Amino acid sequence: MAPCSASRFLSPRRYPRSRRLPSILIIDDDPDLLGVCRVGLEAFGYDLHTAETGNDGLTQTAIRAPDVVVLDLGLPDLDGVEVCRRIRQWSRAPIIVLSADGSEDRKVEAFDRGADDYMTKPFGMRELNARLRVALRHRTVGADDDQPTEITVGPLHLDLVHHEATLEGQPLDLTPKEFDFLAYLAHNVGKVCTRRLILEHVWGPGYAKEQQYLKVYAYRLRRKLKDERGRLLQSDPSVGYRLVAPGD
Structure with missing residues (x-):
């Protein structure tokens, strides 16, 4: 060089x-x-x-x-x-x-x-x-549009800089893709994110039709989040997934 x-x-x-x-x-x-x-x-x-x-x-x-x-x-x-x-x-x-x-x-x-x-x-x-x-x-255009480096949704806390997640203060052992899946939903908390948008954002544009990935990762995440009933990580069978804080 x-x-x-x-x-x-x-x-x-x-x-x-x-x-x-x-x-x-x-x-x-x-x-x-x-x-x-x-x-x-x-x-x-x-x-x-x-x-x-x-x-x-x-x-x-x-x-x-x-x-x-x-x-x-x-x-x-x-x-x-x-x-x-x-x-x-x-x-x-x-x-x-x-x-x-x-x-x-x-x-x-x-x-x-x-x-x-x-x-x-x-x-x-x-x-x-x-x-x-x-x-x-x-x-200079949209210079103040930066998003937070940490997100909390109910008992779930995500440190986006260091790729660390905790549930009720305890570390979560997540793969990089599991973390990114959660982070994307957390950025849009309360909103249903379509399967296509999740796949393009987390896996890349070439994976827009690989919807089977989401079912597998949603299942894994719910087990790690102790959320088998889908109260925190919710699914809309016709659209996609959303992350919802308990009580909302």
Whole structure:
């Protein structure tokens, strides 16, 4: 990976001291790349933060609420597409993907999971700056639409950042897809979510017709939630599923 050197930066953009600098979070495990980006992007007038693992990137995204996330796909602990998908569960911050893999399939996968832009390595700092400016323009529209990072529905509590769930304070052992199924319903608590929407959101656009998945996962979830009668996780045989707090 050999991004352009800091000596080649042209006309850095300066912001008035009274104005908040745009906040950028770069999630990448290459320390050399992070060092070059820090020099370059700070010269362009950004407030830069970095993370070297997917889990740290998720935590920092939740804590810092950056204006733009720049995300490498080749992380040591989580696939970058998975990080992108998790961020999208609770944040509308633009995500610019960085990857040495320029294949069409990888790009489509990233876009399907919520990426807004895709850059291949190596890249030029001026190009990254231009893409950041575009992302920031988009960020100004609906900038306050971020969703909560934690959701409570009756006895059920979901931590969307760390993918942890508890029932009446006790940890739930959920698979990633079980957690995502619950999280999607929790975002729409009280509303019936169609099978197609659940499948597209949790499994991806290519699974819209695989409705048998939902029956299996709903059964597993009810057992883990001690909800065999379906009072918390309810089903509408003709439409889909909904999550309802007891008493509602």
